[in-house]
């Protein structure tokens with residue numbers, strides 16, 4: 165069943181590398197004309213998904229719909245409708261940004277005259293178009309790579325962690341570029357392992373873990389759907405506090421943190437924060453920390469906690485599980 169409002173959909177996508185399952189029945193629904201944040205901790209299967217979608221590898225099973233039509237391995241030519249930046253782009257360092265795009269255009273589908281300057285404008289490199297790429301920052305090279313992916317004027321753009329390794333200014337420039345692309349009607353499917361980054365640029369978010377979709381929806385809905393209040397007590401008081409806090413909601417919605425002893429998460433909206441304090445105080449327990457957030461943040465912290473503990477070789481990087489817990493909603497300290 166094809167849904168024409170979707171630019172991209174995957175159904176039950178599976179992929180193993182030997183005995184290692186990378187995609188475990190992945191279902192994604194990417195509406196047309198949005199920035200879709202494809203979020204997951206390292207090792208979740210984002211790059212594998214991108215490689216399947218761009219025909220670099222074949223899935224073991226499942227289906228892909230691209231721009232309203234099934235996409236099978238006989239449809240490789242249809243990738244001309246899709247722009248992608250999956251591996252880091254390679255450029256000739258001694259050629260300028262414009263010359264590199266010209267070389268790229270010459271090797272692909274015919275590009276109309278004027279398109280190269282249009283693309284340089286879109287990715288914000290017009291002023292630096294004649295500089296050799298060797299003088300570009302990493303962020304500028306990344307934007308030139310996005311420019312290369314835009315040469316065919318694709319309706320759908322697939323970008324695998326385009327902000328990786330960039331400084332804050334570079335990250336902002338990428339975000340603005342992607343927002344601009346959505347504003348001119350493109351669908352941007354962009355992966356990241358950083359919640360904060362996705363929160364700032366995506367209209368729709370899909371969170372994956374271990375090759376499966378765990379949440380998907382509009383950023384707006386996911387952010388306001390449910391709140392989480394986190395409270396810190398003495399580790400010795402965690403059991404008593406957890407039992408009392410269960411009165412505010414269901415017992416399975418009150419979770420002591422495994423990573424940070426003393427912290428307990430309660431799935432209630434932030435406006436009920438004072439009830440947490442009152443219930444605990446009645447039991448003679450005084451919170452030494454209290455913060456509120458949303459369950460998206462909580463969900464992602466939980467997912468990345470799992471990843472860090474299962475990642476002894478340290479390939480996981482970038483998320484500090486305690487980051488953002490207190491600021492900016494800190495009430496007590």
Ligand SMILES: Nc1ncnc2c1ncn2[C@@H]1O[C@H](COP(=O)(O)OP(=O)(O)O)[C@@H](O)[C@H]1O
Pocket residue numbers: 181184185186204205206207208209210211212213
């Ligand atoms: N070429 C490969 N050979 C074997 N295992 C791989 C290969 N590529 C990825 N994997 C494994 O597949 C899983 C998903 O990896 P990947 O798609 O790169 O995740 P992400 O991009 O989300 O970090 C991980 O467990 C990873 O170790």
Ligand SMILES: [Mg+2]
Pocket residue numbers: 210211212324325
């Ligand atoms: Mg990856």
